[in-house]
Amino acid sequence: MPIAAENSSAQRGPQLVQWPPETASSYREQGFWRGETIGQALRRAADANPGKLAIADPELRLTFAEFIDAAERRAAGFAELGLRPGDVVVPQLPNSVEFAITMAALWLAGTVPVAALPAHREREVAAFLAQTGAAAHIVPAADALFDYPAMAAALPGGQLRISLGAARLPGLIPISSLDASLRALPEPDPSGLALLQCSTGSTGVPKLIPRTHDDYLYAGRACVEACDLTEDDCYLAALPAAHNFALISPGVLGCLAAGIPVVFSPSPSPGDCFRAIKRERATLTSLVPPVALTWLAAASRDGSLETLRLLQIGGATCPPALAERVEPELGCRLQQMFGMAEGMIACTRAGDPAETVINTQGRPVSPADELRTVDSAGQPTAGEGELQVRGPYTIRGYYRADSSGQACFTADGFYRTGDLVRMRADGGICVTGRVKDQINRGGEKIAPDELEDYLLRHPGVYDAVVLGLPDAYLGERVCAVVIRSTTASTPVTGRELAAHLRQQGLAGYKVLDRIEFVTGYPQVGVGKTARQELRATLSAQFA
Numbered sequence: 001m002p003i004a005a006e007n008s009s010a011q012r013g014p015q016l017v018q019w020p021p022e023t024a025s026s027y028r029e030q031g032f033w034r035g036e037t038i039g040q041a042l043r044r045a046a047d048a049n050p051g052k053l054a055i056a057d058p059e060l061r062l063t064f065a066e067f068i069d070a071a072e073r074r075a076a077g078f079a080e081l082g083l084r085p086g087d088v089v090v091p092q093l094p095n096s097v098e099f100a101i102t103m104a105a106l107w108l109a110g111t112v113p114v115a116a117l118p119a120h121r122e123r124e125v126a127a128f129l130a131q132t133g134a135a136a137h138i139v140p141a142a143d144a145l146f147d148y149p150a151m152a153a154a155l156p157g158g159q160l161r162i163s164l165g166a167a168r169l170p171g172l173i174p175i176s177s178l179d180a181s182l183r184a185l186p187e188p189d190p191s192g193l194a195l196l197q198c199s200t201g202s203t204g205v206p207k208l209i210p211r212t213h214d215d216y217l218y219a220g221r222a223c224v225e226a227c228d229l230t231e232d233d234c235y236l237a238a239l240p241a242a243h244n245f246a247l248i249s250p251g252v253l254g255c256l257a258a259g260i261p262v263v264f265s266p267s268p269s270p271g272d273c274f275r276a277i278k279r280e281r282a283t284l285t286s287l288v289p290p291v292a293l294t295w296l297a298a299a300s301r302d303g304s305l306e307t308l309r310l311l312q313i314g315g316a317t318c319p320p321a322l323a324e325r326v327e328p329e330l331g332c333r334l335q336q337m338f339g340m341a342e343g344m345i346a347c348t349r350a351g352d353p354a355e356t357v358i359n360t361q362g363r364p365v366s367p368a369d370e371l372r373t374v375d376s377a378g379q380p381t382a383g384e385g386e387l388q389v390r391g392p393y394t395i396r397g398y399y400r401a402d403s404s405g406q407a408c409f410t411a412d413g414f415y416r417t418g419d420l421v422r423m424r425a426d427g428g429i430c431v432t433g434r435v436k437d438q439i440n441r442g443g444e445k446i447a448p449d450e451l452e453d454y455l456l457r458h459p460g461v462y463d464a465v466v467l468g469l470p471d472a473y474l475g476e477r478v479c480a481v482v483i484r485s486t487t488a489s490t491p492v493t494g495r496e497l498a499a500h501l502r503q504q505g506l507a508g509y510k511v512l513d514r515i516e517f518v519t520g521y522p523q524v525g526v527g528k529t530a531r532q533e534l535r536a537t538l539s540a541q542f543a
Helices: 021-029 038-048 064-081 097-108 124-131 148-154 214-226 242-248 251-257 271-280 289-299 319-329 353-357 446-455 494-503 532-543
Strands: 053-056 061-063 089-093 136-139 160-163 172-174 193-198 208-212 233-239 262-265 284-287 308-315 333-339 345-347 370-372 385-390 414-424 429-434 437-442 444-446 461-471 475-482 514-518
Touching: 038 064, 038 097, 038 214, 038 251, 038 514, 053 064, 053 097, 061 064, 064 097, 064 429, 089 097, 089 124, 097 251, 097 262, 124 148, 124 208, 136 148, 148 160, 148 172, 148 444, 193 214, 193 289, 208 214, 214 242, 214 345, 233 251, 233 271, 242 251, 242 333, 251 262, 262 271, 271 289, 284 289, 289 308, 289 319, 289 461, 308 319, 319 353, 319 446, 319 514, 333 353, 353 429, 370 414, 429 446, 437 461, 437 475, 444 446, 446 461, 446 494, 446 532, 494 514
Parallel strands: 053 262, 089 136, 136 160, 160 172, 233 262, 233 284, 284 308, 308 333, 475 514
Antiparallel strands: 053 061, 193 208, 333 345, 370 385, 385 414, 414 429, 437 444, 461 475
16 A cells, blocks of 8 residues: 655654555546645635635625635745645634634645644644644634633644734744735645544544545535535534534535635534524534534524525434424424545435435445445444445545554555444445444443434433443443433423333333433533543443
């Protein structure tokens, strides 16, 4: 398997495991890879739509011409500061016009951003800096919740420290001082490293996922097509914009490269998002299931969603009980999304029957996506099994990964997703859980997702997380951690929920051994393992 050359700061494995030459040639011949950089794609969109709104937040609105001009001036400033093509930079910015300008500037300057999230803290950021030998770390100004500049100043390493706010600490560079006169900058190799996404593993520091200009732009184009987007659409970035779901599915980058405006909400809360939708007439957005629940709770009291026509739900499995509520309560079409920062993206389509939209996570967005399911022994299976994928936007290896990281990939180039799925005859993917996310109760395997869906069907339940707790006799016992609905006339009891589950006709071993009622859940990261992370956190709390 060909491997790209490493630079002198490499500490472990290869930066970028390339596709085999014959495979890469095939992807180019079929038009999946166009030999275009992200910077070139954004310039092309700006040239075609100079006076059209490109990006907006509550404080600022820029046309495509204004956006690309601001990004090119900042790219020139980065170059004057000493950043060079190929340098890794860690921008850790909230949803805002500044996020879009800074990311575009880094690509125009030929540098490689690490898509760090605002929620990352010292441990994760220090690991990103150490793994990559990053040349710079870019942070927002301090806010009421966290002092990002202080964190940046305290982190070890010789990287430049750049802040969106004033330089109130020694060595901190205000980003406003970097904009410079336009200058010609070298174009990077379209097949080279463009972005480092963060994996969403439930423990430890996330692994870094290397994406190229060719493959990442294709992922965005494929999603734009699968979503039936047009130049009249407007995308609301509600989730953290650096997250793969909100960045390329089609998200911020996929939409901007297609000439589609993007409006940023400072948070995914109904208040912030509903105002942004009404102000900019946004037509689509993407949410994770817990956030969708908050929107459903608020929608009946708000009339701001009249322009919203498409709600993507992904990042974690959307329970059918939640999926059924979207169209009647929010007045827009649901699009289930399933994918991973490592590559493959699937979604339901506009013409799919309601049953498909409610009960499946859709079909792959690319005709070149290859999928297979294997059993616990790694043998192909027609039933439920672990999903393995490869294709024109699925990586072939992690960034500088050691042997444990490369074990996530098969010898023939398939990525082992860790997701348990069933493949339907119509090509639909039904996600049933995670390989390591089943409860083993006395030898019987129980999928937490199934019990959570049935619990969510009870009117007295706002949200529910089912987890396995260690037990000396059964191995694991089944515990449900439930948030009661505040709209129910009387609080639901454990006895009522147990009776509700029995009425569903579930197997006798799928019982709840324990029910805990809480008023809220601990905050965990956004991503495909958000539910798994939450289960791990609650397991430690209630064990």
